[in-house]
Amino acid sequence: MCAPLQKPEPSEIDALERIEQPFPLMRQFLRRVLPGFAVFLVVLLVLVSYSANRVAKSIYLELAERRAATIARGVATVAPEAWAALLSGRGDASPDLAQAFAGEMRELALGDLKVYDLAGRVLFSSKADEIGARESGAPLRRVLAGEGPVVAVTQTQDGSPRYELYVPFLDDTGRLRAVFELYEPVTYLDALLRRATIPALAVPGLLLLLLAVILTRLVKRAQGEIDVRTRALNALRRRMATFLSRSTVTAAEHSVGDAADIASRKYVTTLFYSDLRGFTAFSETHAPEDVVAYLNEVMTLQVQEISRHGGDVDKLIGDAVLARFDGEDGSARAIAAARAIQARMVGCTPGPRIGIGLCRGEVILGVVGAPDRRDFTVIGDTVNIAARLSDVALGGEIVATDTLADAAFGAAETVSVKGRSHALQVRRWPAGRQSLR
Template identity: 40%
Template sequence: MSQKDVSFEAPYPLQLRFRKIVLPVLLFLTLVIGFLMSNGSTWLIQKIYLEISENRAGIIDRALQGEDRIAWNDLQVSDNPWDVFKNDKGRHLLDSLRGEVQELGLSHLKIYGQGGLLLYSSEEDRIGEFDLSAGYLSALNGQRNLIEKQGKDGTKLYELYVRVPDNTNNIVMELYEPVNYLDAISMEVIIPATIVPVAVLILLGFGMNTLVGRAQKDINYRTDLLGEFRMRLQELLSDEAVHTLRAATGKGALTSKRVRATILFSDIRGFTDFCENETPERVVEFLNQSLGLVIDAVRQQGGDVDKMIGDAVLAHFQGDDAADRALKAAQEALRQIKNAKLAKQTGIGIYSGDVVIGTIGAANRKDFTVIGDSVNVASRLCSAAKGGEIVIDQKSLASCDFKGTSHLETINVKGRKDPLNIARL
């Protein structure tokens, strides 16, 4: 059996390919989606939080523009913040800044003026220092920043650098928030946003695997049924018919072909009389045994059993040594029938010539067989053979490796004008 036949008869490995191709892709997509959702959610939350911080900076600015407007404007352009905080308005401004930190729930607050000068810091001893940090410089250029930092007491904080909106003096504020506060918000959004699609993909994978597993069982079952059907059908058809059907699958109608072949035709002598005197069960048993010996002999020599017609067997052989193999099959069949001591003997006719192998019949009922004058001649030679005898045309015998004795003669064959030279073996 060819590799093509094996792949045709084997069930499609749906489950194997699903687990080798689809599941890894699904797992990869799950990881990618989980990663993107997690990082995307974190980025989105941080962006929102920075916008909130920018709004807080605007709130502080607007609050100071009210009652502390003069002192606040002076502080923004001051080179020395402590000079502003010395007078009454400045001290009130300082108290207002402390109040804003408490009211907004900030851990710390820094306000940067020109050149990175700290106009205000919750750590008031740092007021007046210059701090040209990367976060400040980025915020000064309009890029808000969130930096994780560890405080002196060991707690983690987020430094949020934002430029005060609608402020002509390029004031930058640095707001400190506890990490756990922002992380709590992040987890409330990230966990559902990440787990839900990942869980859906995992459940989808399990569901598809179960569905594919059931589909694979159904495919295997149907393939086994088709295989069993094919084996039973092959018992009813010739090898040539099966091969032609496979070759023509998906390619349209079956095609006929003309070939050179040796035809073997066997027939049981006195079978009609035997049937009259035996039960149907005994007739079938005898036929199975007698025809089985002929069929086995033909197949051992590489021949193809075309059909069984009642008590007759029609077979053909192809190839350069077709006649030799047909003769050996006939000799072996008669030898086995004789050894089996069957009630009736068989006569065999062999003839070589051109035949057509293909389908005949109506559109809705066809037969696949060998057709041609050579088949008719082989049938006539079989009719001329006695029980336990082989009748073969002399041309076919000449191409055989035959060492035994034969009786040569010329006979007239029905349907042919010229007599035929034959040999009786």
């Protein structure tokens, strides 16, 4: 087996590893939709209660107006002179008038009654000690100001709520002549309204509750489907990423439209090109499974070291590897990765050794291929030079251009490579050792 991988050191170039999270449909539903249902129910309850209260007061006021009219007609019939004098302000309530009011109260089952003139003075009251007193409360002032009947909620001495109903009394010409104040307990009509209101609230409330339960179950199922599909897509994405270079994945993730929209760019980088020496002969003399196992072993250690030193594997070409080391310090990292690979190859299963070529120069990075099968890779003369340097490298050797190699490389030499009319100045590492080819 190969020598173990050394503990990775922090890299200046971090790989783009963005794992897509499933859309939080259930969380959004619980945070927004269900509270919306609750708010709707509260608003519905408030509106219905408000409407019921308005209806109750309206009914009480309408009844009070009718009772006031009935009382006025009855008193005018029983004591017409006293009634006329009372309305004209020419006298106080007489015994006959008090008797007439008392008879009407008994007839209508009223507990209390007051009648005010236009100055707010009590012309008649079921409580004799209040006659002649002046009232300045807001409800009475509103009626005297022409706002129509007004209702106010007060409490009796025992704490029970009741309505004070202020009703204008108009003569035949529509002129305000007096104000009647009647009292009604709130329990009877309010109880009727509650019995009518509760079903009006319960039916839509239950329907909304049922709808919320159904939607919750549907959203829960949908969230489960989203989670399963997201996990499947992420797993597929991770598997697909193992077949692609890091730059390819990054370009695809940041592209908005079609892959053809990914712009090509020209820049300077350091290329790493490795190839197994004598791999064809090795394949002919070994079983296919042994060949594949050895190739995977060698490829694994190369990818590990290239990644550990901040490189990006552009592609695997049979038994060859093409990688890029971007950045100003790309050359130093490429050399370090190549040396680490050759060091680990010493401990590998016996087999063909690796020849590595290193070259720094200008390349074009972009999408190449047909619309239905593309590759995101580097092209250019620098790629060809790196491949040719790998060809002239012996097994276990690194061949780099003279300008790229550091002091640990051997002396400069001139080599001729296929496809180039001019010779190249290169240096080898390690220098002056026996070939393992």
